[in-house]
Amino acid sequence: QKEVEQDPGPLSVPEGAIVSLNCTYSNSAFQYFMWYRQYSRKGPELLMYTYSSGNKEDGRFTAQVDKSSKYISLFIRDSQPSDSATYLCAMRDNAGNMLTFGGGTRLMVKP
Amino acid sequence: DAGITQSPRHKVTETGTPVTLRCHQTENHRYMYWYRQDPGHGLRLIHYSYGVKDTDKGEVSDGYSVSRSKTEDFLLTLESATSSQTSVYFCAIRGTSGNNEQFFGPGTRLTVL
Secondary structure: OOOEEEOOOEEEOOOOOOOOEEEEOOOOOOEEEEEEEEEEOOOOEEEEEEEEEEEEOOOOEEEEEEEOOOOOEEOOOOHHHOOEEEEEEEEEOOOOOEEEOOEEEEEEOOO | OEEEEEOOEEEEEEOOOOOEEEEEEEOOOOOEEEEEEEOEEEEEEEEEEEEEEEEEEEEOOOEEEEEEEOOOEEEEEOOOHHHHHHHEEEEEEEOOOOOOOEOOOOOEEEOOO
């Protein structure tokens, strides 16, 4: 079993929909959680960063962490075709030298 | 891409040949990382460096070596390439915000025939 699990998708939604992307993890030592967006044939770019539990909002994006359930989410409001990409979750413990990534969820937002 | 360049961007080579990929950064970051990305496996850490001449292994280091003789350059070498090393390779640096986020380069697409 992988340390971080992520549904690979693809997830197809109409423009304007609310998107929910999720990761589950098994290592209770993970304290820092990140979401990356990766367009086709590009490097991942950091989208959101959260520490421990709670919510963080940035424009149309909200990251949510539930450490008791070992579950993190990324919500995208008013989704746009330009949001079509692969979304990767990543996490690390306090030592911080290495990130553990989920496999990524491919999102397609149709006009 | 956070001041990171990778070269070459694409390479096709044959089994058994040596291959070196280069990662170059312009912002004096201490930590640098090499990942490979494959369908179904996501990003997996190969090696990382925490300073000049200081390196450590990651999750999938077998068949790979690295060197860092200057702060700005981190080299990944496949001593004798195999078809299982066909992948997209990404270099990353650790940011300096205190949150230890990583920022990625544009990637190198390597095909081993």
